[in-house]
Amino acid sequence: MSSVLSNQQRVPVHGLFIDGRQVPASRADLLDVLNPATGELLAQISHASEADVDRAVKSAHAAFESDEWSAMSNRTRAKLINKLADVFEAHLEEMYHLETANNGRSLNETRAQISRLPDFFRYNAGLAIARRDSVIPVDGNYLNYTIRTPIGVVGNSTPFNHPLMIMVKSLAPTLASGCTTVVKPSEYTPLTTLRLAKLFVEAGLPPGVFNVVTGLGPTTGKALAEHPLLAKWVLTGGTEAGRITGALAGTNFAHQTLELGGKTPVLVFDDFDVDQAVNYAAFGAFVGAGQTCICGSRQIVQDSIYDEFVEKLAAKAKAIRIGNPADPSVQLGPVVSARQQQRVLNYVRIGLEEDKARLVAGGKAPADPSLKNGFFVEPTVFADVTPDMRIFQEEVFGPFVSVSKFSTEAQALAMANDSPFGLAGAVRTKDVTRAHRVAARLKCGIVWINDHHRLDPASPWGGIKDSGIGRECGTESFDQHFETKSVMVRMDDTPFDWYKDTSSQRRLN
Template identity: 85%
Template sequence: MSNPNKQVPIRGLFIDGKEVPASQPELLDVLNPATGEMLAQISHATDADVDKAVKSSAKAFSSSEWSAMSNRTRAKLINKLADVFEANLEEIYTLETANNGRSLNETRAQVSRLPDFFRYNAGLAIARRDSVIPVDGNYLNYTLRTPIGVVGNSTPFNHPLMIMVKSLAPTLASGCTTVVKPSEYTPLTTLRLAELFVEAGLPPGVFNVITGLGPSTGKALAEHPGLAKWVLTGGTEAGRITGALAGSNFAHQTLELGGKTPVLVFDDFNVDQAVNYAAFGAFIGAGQTCICGSRQIVQAKIYDEFVEKLAAKAKSIRIGNPIDPTVQLGPVVSARQQQRVLKYIDIGLNEDKARLVAGGKVPTDASMKDGFFVEPTVFADVTRDMRIFQEEVFGPFVSVTKFTTEEEGLELANDSPFGLAGAIRTNDVTRAHRVAAKLKCGIVWVNDHHRLDPASPWGGIKDSGIGRECGTESFDQHFETKSVMIRLDDAPFDWYKDTASQPRLN
């Protein structure tokens, strides 16, 4: 429980290179999900605050300090930001773990990779080239790319820095500016990174941070006419709502939305290894990942052994305060999220009538009574018509479904409105390629899970969103492309005198 008598920091908005108060006094509590303790209070930005932040970023985008910066100078600055990030990792690990409840070891493994996103995009800033296009006739045709402008970015609670950095790195390296609205549950590391980057020399206004609730602050940012691009990582419904708002202003969009990742486990693969991957895919981050391996689809020959061993693995996972380096599973982010997971456990038991083989409860240990914990939960004998097979839970929750043939397995895997990621467990190389090509999703892992690289495009299809993060795909989406056509012939031109001899495509 939070202690009302304990002094906690009150955080303002970060606009124009400094922390400023919001235009209204309302504050939102930020809790440690492992203990219920209040970590800080944050400002609830109004429409006027959002407008101030967007205008600050627009001004910075147009300023000579930023817009006239050469690609090589910008790349040097982006590399410096990576170095500053890396120099402060220990502080950031601890703050992120306290704020979102992910175990310290998981946080360290993930966040330590993030400086490389800036270095990769700094390299793209130097390496970028515009095209010279061969066209019919005596013409020179080339393209000019210019940064699109202000990018609005709404980030979720599950990976506060990682998901923000996937957008921030190409935004800055391309010469755009940004206004970020972090989740109201997990804003603290985003605010700290903005401070560090300005101290490192990032011009004021290039990276602004506003805090507040999604239906108010987030809505005001998504629909702001000053945005050139809207980026959201969140639920599918939030994507539909904010995508329509941003679309009314014809803003570019990248939306990474919900997921219900199928994992096809074939009987030629080692069962123990498949179980280890299943636990990793399902329970990392307390299952609060859009690519959570939540649907294990297992071939009949190894199905019973797989279920037995996965249940045992889930029961062996050490749950507790994530700041303890021996803890393997922390809490979900909030009481609301805890109740959501418990609701789906009830659905699995009483509506779907699936077989619960592990977990399904809140831990009874007294040390966890004030946190938002749920045991790692495994349901077996799940069929495609069950809600727990079709609907995203976003917690430490996994279902296991049996299949016989490859065709049946693919049909089950693709039976979903989502299409973010999929995974395959097999030692058959030809099968791996064949099945990967037929999975309807944007990311496929073969004999792995949760693997991400700054150079590898990331995103989904169907209800899992549009656009791509990471790779050259993301970097290129931060530019407008202008085609320049130059006539290289001095021969006289008079369309109305000699029409027949002048073939044209206009």
């Protein structure tokens, strides 16, 4: 991924962002950042070493301990977080274009997603003001209350698919709670994270509160996850990455939030409008070029509408406009890299040769010669997929969806829950009792009824099983950034001497 540029190939070269400014890394090698739609070089980034990561974490730790940040009142901090939201909002147009160029998501999708992100800061600023500690009724003449204190430095490793959104889900509660952070963005998509860090410091965020180290997972990411000064480790990525880094962070007993892989089942019952089910299926499966952990990749459809659903979904997939994501008329951009493109195409081969499923749409790179240098994959639909097939069980992470048939509600639930993952699920039905009944029995952390891919700053987000632990968003995420201290106050002046007459004592604890 690294290269040496000629004088004719000048592009921006980004250092690390530590202690409020851009600084050079100790390593000389650089990593290329490509435009996935064209394969062209966008920028180069530093490859942070273990020493660089140590410098960043120590900067975050010093900022956490400083009076400027730690002694800041909740209301003052909330005002600052709201100011950061305003600054972010003022630079949205810049962020739309930078993120689209960097990760290949269509401009319309990027605009629709990033435009909501300032509200994540505003929501958490509200929690900072509204939070209360508890007074707990206990037995005896005692006052028991709690004090919550910010946990410290949060290490955050973010993925390539939604660079800003996923980073903001962690950054907003981290800052609003009074913690500090070191973020390692994906080496594929670091540009908007680096830009936001600079904007926030210029807006008044104290130096060292928000640091960014760029580099590769096995080097930079490993050094961050295992750093002994981390109080919390946050990772959004693959399940195997979660196992590896979770074990590293666990050595130092860091708190953890891991949002990992997914294989979202969508249960489509025959009382739901087929055309609407197809529209939701296409949205759930192909938005973000299918590179979402909650991609609606398993469409489980009742037998009486199955054939019609397959036919219409195939037609819908073939009609999606593929092209350069900077063009507002384009509906589907590339996947993030040549490696990811090959991964998706390899699963097409698996679906055809190993699983013997029926390919009804896509399955290859577009023939358009203007797209040949980008990492594009046609929207791909496989039909007649059964739970024993690899394309039913394994996460593809691309514009790739399977369709399976069921007869009864019990059969649909069994198929949906037949997965090592448990991030999200969805139900399509007009029967309100069935909707709630099925939602309760789906083994996952998020369920959408007659919708898909909806997120709100107030709504907890996360999974179970191989999809990870912990929750982002909501009070759940905010509260996970504090340690709770219990204070017990004796409210009785009666003299105490346990050893004067031990036999008369009736209470030890």
